[in-house]
Amino acid sequence: MDTGIISYSLNSIRYYLTSSQKYKAIWMFGLVLVSSFLDVFGLAALVPVMMVAAEPGGVQKSKYFSLLYNSLNFQSERSFLLFLMVGILLFFLFKNVFTTWVNYLQTRFTADIGLKIIDSQLSKYLDLSFWKFNDTGSSALMNAALQVPGVYVSGVLRPLFIFFSEVAVIVVIVISIIVYKPLLLAILAVVLVPTTWLMYRALRTRTQNIGHRINELRPVAFSVLNDLFVGYVELKLANKQQEFKRKLLANQGELQKLDAEGYLYSLLPIKMIEMVAILGVLTIFLYALFFSNASTDLIALVGLFAAAAYRLMPSVNRLLQSLFQIKQAQYTIEIISGDRNADFYSPVDPIQVPFTFEKSLSFDHITYSFPGAAKQTLKDISLTIKKGEKIGFIGSSGSGKTTLMNVLLRFYVEQSGNILVDGKPLTPQNLVAWYKVIGYVKQDTFLMETSIQDNITLGDATVDQERLSYAIEQASLTSFIAGLPEGVHTMIGERGSKLSGGQRQRIGIARALYKRTEVLVLDEATSALDNETEREVNEAINKLSHTDMTILIIAHRITTLRDCDQIYELSEGEVVAVHQYENLVRQIVQL
Numbered sequence: 001m002d003t004g005i006i007s008y009s010l011n012s013i014r015y016y017l018t019s020s021q022k023y024k025a026i027w028m029f030g031l032v033l034v035s036s037f038l039d040v041f042g043l044a045a046l047v048p049v050m051m052v053a054a055e056p057g058g059v060q061k062s063k064y065f066s067l068l069y070n071s072l073n074f075q076s077e078r079s080f081l082l083f084l085m086v087g088i089l090l091f092f093l094f095k096n097v098f099t100t101w102v103n104y105l106q107t108r109f110t111a112d113i114g115l116k117i118i119d120s121q122l123s124k125y126l127d128l129s130f131w132k133f134n135d136t137g138s139s140a141l142m143n144a145a146l147q148v149p150g151v152y153v154s155g156v157l158r159p160l161f162i163f164f165s166e167v168a169v170i171v172v173i174v175i176s177i178i179v180y181k182p183l184l185l186a187i188l189a190v191v192l193v194p195t196t197w198l199m200y201r202a203l204r205t206r207t208q209n210i211g212h213r214i215n216e217l218r219p220v221a222f223s224v225l226n227d228l229f230v231g232y233v234e235l236k237l238a239n240k241q242q243e244f245k246r247k248l249l250a251n252q253g254e255l256q257k258l259d260a261e262g263y264l265y266s267l268l269p270i271k272m273i274e275m276v277a278i279l280g281v282l283t284i285f286l287y288a289l290f291f292s293n294a295s296t297d298l299i300a301l302v303g304l305f306a307a308a309a310y311r312l313m314p315s316v317n318r319l320l321q322s323l324f325q326i327k328q329a330q331y332t333i334e335i336i337s338g339d340r341n342a343d344f345y346s347p348v349d350p351i352q353v354p355f356t357f358e359k360s361l362s363f364d365h366i367t368y369s370f371p372g373a374a375k376q377t378l379k380d381i382s383l384t385i386k387k388g389e390k391i392g393f394i395g396s397s398g399s400g401k402t403t404l405m406n407v408l409l410r411f412y413v414e415q416s417g418n419i420l421v422d423g424k425p426l427t428p429q430n431l432v433a434w435y436k437v438i439g440y441v442k443q444d445t446f447l448m449e450t451s452i453q454d455n456i457t458l459g460d461a462t463v464d465q466e467r468l469s470y471a472i473e474q475a476s477l478t479s480f481i482a483g484l485p486e487g488v489h490t491m492i493g494e495r496g497s498k499l500s501g502g503q504r505q506r507i508g509i510a511r512a513l514y515k516r517t518e519v520l521v522l523d524e525a526t527s528a529l530d531n532e533t534e535r536e537v538n539e540a541i542n543k544l545s546h547t548d549m550t551i552l553i554i555a556h557r558i559t560t561l562r563d564c565d566q567i568y569e570l571s572e573g574e575v576v577a578v579h580q581y582e583n584l585v586r587q588i589v590q591l
């Protein structure tokens with residue numbers, strides 16, 4: 001009917017199936033067919049048995065039943081009927097056990113594919129280049145990684161099975177009608193095919209649009225909900241919670257409406273088909289009534305038409321419903337097979353070479369501009385840092401400090417120039433080795449809702465206790481942790497809600513130390529830290545100054561840079577000055 005959407009769906013699955021799974025899919029489809037036939041056969045067998053049972057002496061009148069009766073040597077009609085009833089009961093029992101088993105296998109199979117798609121989606125998104133990752137946003141990614149594969153399984157895979165099994169059932173019915181009465185098929189085709197086709201044409205675009213709109217609305221819901229709960233404090237203080245709640249409710253209201261509309265469309269086909277079938281019956285009747293030469297054959301034909309249409313209708317209905325379901329979930333196919341543009345990804349190169357950092361680290365004529373940006377964010381930056389040095393970076397907001405560090409961390413890749421480690425450029429082939437060397441403590445340290453220990457070790461199953469104690473000590477966390485009832489096993493709350501700002505940053509520092517970071521990038525918090533927090537963080541940085549760690553600090557307060565060997569000042573993506581701490585302080589005092 002619409003080979004487009006069906007072949008599109010099949011192609012999307014093929015990508016995820018191993019060759020053994022492809023065979024399994026065919027085998028599964030065979031089983032689904034058998035269960036559909038059992039369903040049809042069960043109902044078809046019931047009617048003649050009931051008719052024979054209802055009529056005394058009916059067994060002998062029927063050619064097939066009398067044959068069976070005689071060949072099995074039955075002595076009374078009553079025991080034969082009992083035999084038939086038991087047979088039917090056993091058949092239905094078998095049929096239902098069998099179809100349940102097939103349903104189970106089918107759901108297991110589709111769930112396996114669903115899991116594979118989630119896996120592949122996650123791998124895809126974990127390889128996203130950082131700018132594309134930021135561009136897409138976490139709400140959309142969360143939706144595309146979990147929700148979309150779920151909808152794909154229920155909205156594409158399962159309906160595909162239904163579609164094919166109904167096609168097979170319809171084909172069998174049609175063949176039987178051709179054998180039995182070809183004229184009937186012609187009438188059925190004239191009545192049912194255009195209706196079904198028009199019905200599908202009328203609703204398919206609408207249904208597809210509903211799917212797309214639902215897909216637009218879902219990430220927005222995640223995002224607003226996230227704002228509502230993460231921004232609990234700020235939104236409450238600003239008296240904005242109700243406004244955000246209204247936004248979420250408006251979003252959910254539209255979603256519910258679309259859901260209802262989609263549901264309504266799925267109910268329409270059967271009603272329309274029924275109307276047309278009735279119209280067909282009435283037309284033949286009217287023809288018989290008004291053209292008196294119409295034979296009794298015609299009346300019989302009406303009966304047959306009604307019976308055949310009655311059996312075909314549910315199948316055609318399920319077929320249409322499955323197509324609509326796939327149309328509504330078509331966006332999931334677009335998402336899981338889309339975004340394969342190589343520019344969006346920076347996967348880790350499978351060939352990795354070992355690498356050491358012994359002497360120096362250089363930014364060598366680094367230039368970077370964000371995709372689509374008119375201006376360069378970093379303009380020809382060159383500077384060299386010796387191993388073990390502590391280097392500060394200052395400059396007004398937006399001058400490019402974080403971007404420069406992101407190039408060093410390889411989240412952004414320079415358009416020209418190189419990052420040189422001991423004179424050798426960083427390439428995709430030494431990225432894994434580089435990530436072992438470098439650590440990053442962000443302004444808003446990433447914290448998990450777990451214990452202090454798990455936050456420092458990032459959930460290491462076997463913890464190196466000595467390294468952990470060293471990291472805690474160097475990050476000035478010893479006395480704080482000692483004062484906690486459960487020590488390092490104390491839970492820190494969601495995103496570290498039970499910790500102070502300084503404690504959070506120091507956990508980040510401890511994490512870098514536990515990892516045996518050799519080059520640490522420290523982005524000092526811009527948010528107004530109170531004096532105590534500032535003292536705590538400075539104390540930790542101070543301690544680090546006496547290690548052989550190379551430290552690059554983006555500072556917003558001059559005092560943080562007391563132990564720095566050099567301080568680079570950036571302005572509009574360029575290094576405009578290099579300072580020593582004392583000179584800098586003197587300059588500021590003079591100002």
Ligand SMILES: Nc1ncnc2c1ncn2[C@@H]1O[C@H](COP(=O)(O)OP(=O)(O)OP(=O)(O)O)[C@@H](O)[C@H]1O
Pocket residue numbers: 131134370373377395396397398399400401402403404
């Ligand atoms: N993902 C991005 N896409 C486009 N432009 C960006 C992106 N991230 C940052 N920029 C722009 O690049 C410039 C440098 O930003 P950057 O974050 O490096 O500044 P910064 O010196 O670290 O500022 P701050 O001290 O406020 O953190 C800014 O003009 C910023 O708007």
